[in-house]
Amino acid sequence: MAHIARLRLLFGSALVPAISIALVLIFIAYAIFGPKGILAWGDYSRQIQERSAELRILKAQQAALANRVRLLDPRHADRDMVEELVRRDLGVTHPDEVVIPIH
Numbered sequence: 001m002a003h004i005a006r007l008r009l010l011f012g013s014a015l016v017p018a019i020s021i022a023l024v025l026i027f028i029a030y031a032i033f034g035p036k037g038i039l040a041w042g043d044y045s046r047q048i049q050e051r052s053a054e055l056r057i058l059k060a061q062q063a064a065l066a067n068r069v070r071l072l073d074p075r076h077a078d079r080d081m082v083e084e085l086v087r088r089d090l091g092v093t094h095p096d097e098v099v100i101p102i103h
Contacts, residue, residue, distance in 0.1 A: 032038050071078040072085075087093050 030037065034040070068081075071081050087097075
């Protein structure tokens with residue numbers, strides 16, 4: 001009986017430190033392998049590079065659209081572009097004319 005009581009006391013006193021160590025190990029594993037852990041940093045840098053390339057493309061498209069808006073400004077519109085758009089949209093081109101859309 002004394003052995004059982006001693007084992008119970010030993011396991012009871014070791015239970016709290018064992019649970020504490022297990023929780024600390026879980027937190028460490030999550031910090032390393034979790035979605036925002038140390039191993040995810042490589043993926044973040046790859047995503048940053050992809051998004052930077054996408055941003056450069058979008059900025060180029062934005063600049064092209066801004067130029068087109070500038071050319072169509074009613075105060076000083078580019079006559080050739082206005083004529084091209086009007087003739088293409090209204091369908092008043094002659095059969096021998098070629099309208100090249102700029103996109």
